[in-house]
Amino acid sequence: MTFLCPYCRVPLNSAVDALDCSQCGRRFSTDGATPDFSEGHYYDSFSGPGELTPNAISGLEQEFAGTISRIREFYEPLLVRHGAKTVLDCGAGNGIGVDTLVDDGYDAWGLDLSALRKWQWQERKHRERLVVADAMRTPFPDGYFDVVLSSGVIEHIGVTEYRDPTYRVRPLPERDDLRRAFLRELMRVCRPEGHVYIDCPNGSFPIDFWHGTTVAEPRFHSWTEGFLPAFGEIRRLVRSIRSTAGVEAVSPFGRLRFRQSRARWFGRLLATPAEAFFQAMNHRPLRWLASSPFNPYLVVRIDVT
Numbered sequence: 001m002t003f004l005c006p007y008c009r010v011p012l013n014s015a016v017d018a019l020d021c022s023q024c025g026r027r028f029s030t031d032g033a034t035p036d037f038s039e040g041h042y043y044d045s046f047s048g049p050g051e052l053t054p055n056a057i058s059g060l061e062q063e064f065a066g067t068i069s070r071i072r073e074f075y076e077p078l079l080v081r082h083g084a085k086t087v088l089d090c091g092a093g094n095g096i097g098v099d100t101l102v103d104d105g106y107d108a109w110g111l112d113l114s115a116l117r118k119w120q121w122q123e124r125k126h127r128e129r130l131v132v133a134d135a136m137r138t139p140f141p142d143g144y145f146d147v148v149l150s151s152g153v154i155e156h157i158g159v160t161e162y163r164d165p166t167y168r169v170r171p172l173p174e175r176d177d178l179r180r181a182f183l184r185e186l187m188r189v190c191r192p193e194g195h196v197y198i199d200c201p202n203g204s205f206p207i208d209f210w211h212g213t214t215v216a217e218p219r220f221h222s223w224t225e226g227f228l229p230a231f232g233e234i235r236r237l238v239r240s241i242r243s244t245a246g247v248e249a250v251s252p253f254g255r256l257r258f259r260q261s262r263a264r265w266f267g268r269l270l271a272t273p274a275e276a277f278f279q280a281m282n283h284r285p286l287r288w289l290a291s292s293p294f295n296p297y298l299v300v301r302i303d304v305t
């Protein structure tokens with residue numbers, strides 16, 4: 001992989017612990033193997049492991065199993081079906097997904113803009129494949145990836161989230177422009193005839209199980225909240241970038257394992273019928289449900305043309 005300057009899109013030159021742009025003169029650190037294109041502008045603030053409470057540490061450890069199942073149980077069968085070799089995990093989080101994909105034979109790369117994640121990546125086997133960068137301005141060449149994955153990212157673009165301590169979220173006036181720029185960048189780095197997968201809680205489903213005041217506490221939200229996108233919103237944004245792109249919702253069967261919600265009575269009550277419902281959604285007569293308000297979690301496949 002030859003990284004490009006995220007600003008000038010010219011190939012960067014290798015220096016000691018850095019990559020240099022001959023055009024704009026910017027220097028990006030590769031200290032500790034992880035290339036960092038953030039110029040210090042992370043979306044979070046993280047001063048070091050000393051600030052993590054025991055609860056926060058156990059929360060980070062509990063993510064590992066879910067990350068591996070997202071890749072192995074849900075996305076790898078799709079990668080096989082598409083014959084994909086090169087994969088980008090945009091919003092790579094703890095980076096375990098990229099380690100898993102590389103171990104399974106893929107040319108996989110990951111991206112995140114978090115100081116906490118950069119610190120976590122020191123533990124990853126393939127940390128040189130994890131890149132700190134803005135998803136709207138990535139260092140990857142045009143059309144490099146057969147498949148681009150982005151889980152739980154799009155909803156956080158163009159909104160301000162509050163925890164005071166109740167969870168609240170407000171859309172910014174430029175929300176749609178920012179989400180369009182994000183989708184355009186994912187489609188740019190995906191090859192023609194490749195696929196971009198966007199997954200997030202469904203904005204047209206009235207309950208959000210994933211963003212709340214505490215973990216796994218369901219949050220009711222209105223259709224006008226402006227946070228979680230509905231299928232039609234994602235399709236409209238994609239088609240405004242490329243009118244010929246295919247946009248289809250697929251069943252989240254296998255994507256959700258209800259690990260967090262099973263800890264609660266309503267999660268145990270709902271998990272089994274929900275899995276049967278998602279499985280039914282995989283088959284033709286009920287496939288329409290995947291984009292409907294009956295589906296709590298959207299997985300949208302964009303066929304790049």
Ligand SMILES: [Zn+2]
Pocket residue numbers: 005006007008009021022023024025026
């Ligand atoms: Zn440059």
